[in-house]
Amino acid sequence: MPNTGKFFSDLETGMKTIGISRQAMVAALVGVAMVGSFSLAPQVFSPEAGAQPIQIEAPLGAPLSFADLIEQVEPAVVSVNVTTEREVGRLADMQQFFEQFRGMPGLDEFMEQRRQEEEEEPETQEGRSLGSGFFISKNGYIVTNNHVVDGATAIQVVLQDGRELDAELVGKDAQTDLAVLRVTEEGEYPFVNFGDSHTMRKGDWVVALGNPFGLGGTATAGILSADGREIGPDSPYTDFLQIDASINRGNSGGPTFDLNGNVIGVNTAIFSPTGGSVGIGFAIPAELADEVTKALIKDGKVSRGWLGVAIQDLTEDMAEAQGIKDAKGAIIADVTSGSPAEKGGLERGDIILSVNGDKVTDATSTTRLVGKLIANTANRFEIIRGGKKQTINVTVGERPSSPNANITPSSSSPSDDAVEDGQVVSEVGGTFEQMDDELRERLGLKAGENGLVITKVSKDGVLEEAGFQAGMVILEVNNKPATSVDALRKAISDAKRANRTKVLVAVRIGQITNYRTIDLSDAE
Known part of the structure; x- marks a missing residue:
């Protein structure tokens, strides 16, 4: 049998001989992630006396050209170049290459040997990312996105006139995806003002500037397509503006202007199945960006x-x-x-x-x-x-960094602890018994708190239709403690007498409580 472990070692040596690195072979298949952190002491922002932001008188109706607007605000817009460093796994980079040899004798031993080598001698890799930003003060404060500078070891901004300036991170806020930088070189810089997105109506003109794909100095125009957009659980504090002015990778952190030259949004995300612009972009509203950046400049963080x-x-x-x-x-x-x-x-x-x-x-x-x-x-x-x-x-x-850290889901499914003993409540199609101290403690409830354990759910009953399962614990019925099965029956009777078809129930699942309703329309 041939020595296949030696084959893979020879293959690796041959790759190096002809100048092909592992990273080069898979560079087209993997992206560079940014990790780590970088922070400097926050600096207090004091507006300079007499300093004025760029302001423009908006033309009436649809403009024949946006050239005058762009010409005046563009000096305040910068490209943001970020350097990062991360640990990389050479074996992970080669995984796809060696996949074609999967199943050959000796491959697993070869991979395990390389895995052990990586644990002993981890490698680091330098990464680079591009974004956009804009000056908001004469003395060099710049707004951009948190995801643009996250994990940065060095930050450089490129001005419209081609100057490359080092910048330091003043503060960042992951929840709103905003960050503030400040250029380290003293001087006076052209800057723009935050406007009020609430004055904008759907259909109003907007102009976006930025650094898409590293091209720099790019302007696009469109309209405000919608406001109040929610685009995911990672942004719970932001109602995004939706714009159809083209923004792409690299536009992140750049400004969207109204026709008065005021920043009404900070470009932050796109919706795209292809990775490029399909005409749906999202911007952080100016009033939120203004509030967050002031807090970052003052304290280096946002205290919610x-x-x-x-x-x-x-x-x-x-x-x-x-x-x-x-x-x-x-x-x-x-x-x-x-x-x-x-x-x-x-x-x-x-x-x-x-x-x-x-x-x-x-x-x-x-x-x-x-x-x-x-x-x-x-x-x-x-x-x-x-x-x-x-x-x-x-x-x-x-707000703590992990506000829900003390809430943990149950390690078992509700039915694992279920038994079929207890009293039957035929109106809802379930069997119940009172919660004991052991279960109360396991569910993280207070000593003495009342509750009814569901021990059985009848097929096609109203409990089953409402999604209840054996093992769940009913804590309240119509805002009253579920002290007993009689209390449950009384709540149902009271609801019927009040001509209500719904009963509100607080149910405990593991260490999480939520509210559900039981529909009595089809109850016996």
């Missing part, structure tokens, strides 16, 4: 308000179960022990209607309003509790 609650959208079914006509709001599903919410008096089952007078429409809008609050300040929360409106003052804390 934190309540310490788990919330859900208040659905129409949940509102109906409580006799509430307006279904706009967020219901508190759980309150973290020792949190600002608990100290302020908020409770599970409270429905949040507004924060400091600003109406909430769902869980997302509530999260954003709370996130905008200044940590350690008192704020007014209008709520509904037990069918009655009231106002509670809560001093919000500073």
Whole structure:
């Protein structure tokens, strides 16, 4: 049998002889990731007396040309060149190459030997990325995206006149994908002002400038396509502007202007199945960018308000179960022990209607309003509790880096602990027994808290239709503790007498609580 381990070693040696590196063979197949961190002491931003941002008088109607606008604002726009460094695995880079030899004798031994070598002598690789940015002050502060500079070991900006200047990171905020830089060379720089995206209407002209694909000094024009866009769970505090002015890779961090030369958005993402522009781009609204960048310049970070609650959208079914006509709001599903919410008096089952007078429409809008609050300040929360409106003052804390770290899912499925003992409630198609101390402790509940364990769910019953399973624990029924099976039956009877077809239930699954409704329309 041939020595196949030697074959792979010879193959590797031959590749080196003809000047082909492992990285070169797979460079077209893998991308360079940016990791690590880089930070400097934050500097306080003080607007210079008499300094004026670039301002333009907008033409009436559709402009014949955007040239005058672009000519005046372009000096404030820069290209951002970033150097990063990361550990790389040579074996991972060669994985696809060796895949064609999978199954040949000796391959596994060869790969294992190389894997051990990598653990002993890890390699690092330098990476580079390109983005855009713009000056917001005369003394050299620049706004860009967090993802442009994340993991940077060196940052350089290129001005319109071709000058290349070193820049330092002042602060960054991953939640809004914003970062602030400052050029290290003293001088006076042309800068632009943040405008107000709320003054823009769908269909208004916008102009985007930036550094797509490293080309630099590129301008595109289009209209505001939409506002208030949500583009993913990683951006819970941002309602994005959608624009159809072409933006591509490298435009990240660049400005989108209105016709007055005000920045109404910071370009941050595109929607594309191909990786290139298909006419759908997203920008961070100017008023949010202005607020975040001021905090970054002042403190080097953004301190967000934190309540310490788990919330859900208040659905129409949940509102109906409580006799509430307006279904706009967020219901508190759980309150973290020792949190600002608990100290302020908020409770599970409270429905949040507004924060400091600003109406909430769902869980997302509530999260954003709370996130905008200044940590350690008192704020007014209008709520509904037990069918009655009231106002509670809560001093919000500073959001921790991992606010849900103490919440862990159950290690077993609900049915693992289920037994079929207990009392049958035929109206909902389920069998229940009271929760014991051992289960209460395992679910992370307070000592003495009441609950009914579902031990059996009847086929085609209303519990099954609502998604309940054996092993789940019902904590509340229509905002009252589920102290017993009789209490459950009474809540069902009360709902029927009030001509309501829905019952609101707080259910514990592992260490997570959420609200669901049981539809009594088809109950016996």
